[in-house]
Amino acid sequence: MGTLKNGTGRIAFVWRHSLGFSNFNLKIWKEFMGERKIRVLVAKPGLDGHDRGAKVVARSLRDAGMEVIYTGLRQTPEMITEAALQEDVDAVGISILSGAHMALVPRIFALLNANGQGNVKVFVGGIIPDEDVPRLMEMGVVGVYGPGTLTGQIVQDIRKAVGEGVGF
């Protein structure tokens, strides 16, 4: 019985690893030979100077295989949308802790549309009162993330919104 157990264990081990190996090769092949990468701009508009959350999200998206353009603190909506244009991103993540979201987010949407980038998905994170969340979603925000959000959730939502492999 013991040897049988060992035997099956080894087969399972080998099978899993050979599968893993070829998947790995395929992944490398696809990723480095021209599959479209999801590009995300992570930006902090307004005056609050606390970007830990934005950095955590940027890092998580990187670990999920996305290319993250990080622009740093105190960006104006004009700077953010200009960067989104030059970088041709699929999504923009905005971190706001200052309470200015109801002024900043509509401005960013207006500028994205004016630039011909209405297709860009917008995500908002930070301190957003519950009653503002539906209003933001109405404007077209794809997701709003407060403290305690699992980063995996953000990754999943961005992938879904952007549509993996779309863009070719």
Added chain:
Amino acid sequence: MNDVILLVDSVRQGSRLALGRLLTQVENDTEEGRQALFHLFRYTGRAHLIGVTGAPGTGKSSLVNRLAYQYRHPAEGTPARRVGIIAVDPSSPFTGGAILGDRVRMRDLAGDPGVFIRSMASRGSLGGLAATTAALVDAMDAAGFDIILIETVGAGQGEVDVASLSYTTLVVEAPGMGDDIQAIKAGILEIADILVINKADLPGVENTERALRGLLQLAYPTSHTLGGDFDDPASRGVGSVHSGYLAWEIPVLRTVATDGSGISVLVTEIDHHREYLQNSGGWTKQERTRLESQLDHLLKAELVARWRKTISESRVQSVVDRLASRELSPWQAVGILLDGGGG
């Protein structure tokens, strides 16, 4: 096809949206991107391509920011030049993701329609650039930028690809990065057309400058004489091609990118280098070198891709199995996969 023509026309007419989209297509090496470059290639070859490389943390991005600002706001009497920037940061070898953070240092350029900044991830490529950086440069060149600044990933000693891509290569150093032995070791110093000591307000700048100047005298003992040959890589940057022109002496300049000191001198030296190349015939030679190296890269990639289509994954894996059991040596394995023998 019509989409491609529309894209190409929009880029030529200065649409920034179209340029952003084109760069994505080119970076991802799509059929549309290739078609667009086919139409745009004849408009390339006009921009002054300037490579900026150096170790991580020496201030490359800040320097690029200041340089571009200086080109946009020159001394009176000189026209402002349009600047394209391509900033490469590394991709994670594990997930393929990347954080592209060079824009953080380039805020002074925001809102200027004469500047276009594009970040790109290295996507597994070694050498300090990405596989499609040269094609992105071509696209920006065709879009009509006068100056294109190419910032490499933070480079160690071997990331020297930028030298074959650009006409003028700046190597950025900072005080306290190592003694004169490091200066002799660092292979990257050999590709410099101009050596920049950034953060020159830090202590130790005299030592760094002395080490670099000492290195130049050791490495290029003939730099004060006529002769030398541009085709000889050992004398790149110092060779004089036609008699009558003095060899290019590599300047060592001090800058402080955060407050702008030394930047106007740097811009003047970059212009001198371009004049030197144009007068000595080095410009044309460097252009041929660049095109040939680009062709070489594309040929290699295409050959591998075509060959890879002819062979199944299981066949590769079976050869790897035989490698792992030491039945084959690596060269035998290559022979089997390429020639199909001994299967």
